[in-house]
Amino acid sequence: MSTEEIPTEIARIVEPSTEEKRATKALPIAKVVAGVLTKGTLSLVPGGGFVTELMHVVEQRSDRKKQEVLALAVAALQEDADALKARLEDDDELAALWLRGLSAAQVARTSEKLKVFAAILAGAVDADHHQRMVANALFRVLEQLEQEHIEVMRLVEEAGAAATSKEPDGSNGRSGATLPWLQERLPHLTPVLPLLLATLTSLSLTRNAWENTWGGIEGRVAFVLTDLGSELLRVFRSQV
Structure with a gap:
């Protein structure tokens, strides 16, 4: 061809x-x-030279993000550069984790997310094997989260903190964010809200408050944060 x-x-x-x-x-x-x-x-796709230039610009942005995360992590550690270099050279697990985090950070869209990556990297330096496994899992979760997911999580948290509602028959209901409630507050995300909620639930960051109840059997859905979701939001807030 x-x-x-x-x-x-x-x-x-x-x-x-x-x-x-x-x-x-x-x-x-x-x-x-x-x-x-x-x-x-x-049919207007430009020639190879221009595409190469565009790729160079994209790669430069990725490199800058990795450098920013590294600078933030080093600043948080307040450790001598040579000592940190020695640790990374001698500790394969730590080096692999840092590479994993930097790879994920290079496509982060917000400075808030970069700060979270840096905090995890810094915390991993003195962490034990099990804590580093958790850090690695967090990187996998963070890779799939964008600013839209965080917006949804914050509203879900707000809804979950509301007083338990009453059903028409006077019985206790379930506090939580329903899809119509979220659509009303996030109209710009209405077309993709089901997808965002599905991702959050698959990552165990949200769950249906009606789960394992008669309401759930009847098909009622109201989203609340899981413990992991609440903790992740706390981490984001700490980096603002």
Whole structure:
């Protein structure tokens, strides 16, 4: 395939079929990408030189984020640079954990998240094996969390802290954030709220307050934070 044919071939692959167009027609999220994956747009893909320059810019930003995390971690440790270097050279587990954290940090979107990565790296230096396992697990969780997830978690916390509601029959209800309640407060995230909540629940950061109750059997859903979710929010607050 010639270089000139590549954009056309890409357009052929990504152009949705008639059935796919029907399936996505009613989805609000489709508006976000409308008009982007078209043959006209893809035919404007620039040459290799320009793409290489763009990649260089992206890589520079990633490097700056890693450097910022390193600087924050070192500042928090207040340890002699040579001593820290010696630790990383002699401790394979610690070095691997730092590499893991830096790899995750390079795609972080906010300075708040970078500070959390740095705090975990600094804490891992004097941690034992089991604590480092927890730190590694936290990196995996943080990699999947974006600012939108944190926004949702903060509102879920707010709803969970509310007084327990009353049901129409006078019985105690369950405090928590329902999907309509969240949609009202986060209208800009309405199309993706189910996906965000599903991710948070899969990471054991939120749960259904009606879980293991008759309300849950009836299909009621109200989200509250788990202990892990509450602790993670506390860590974010400590780095503001």
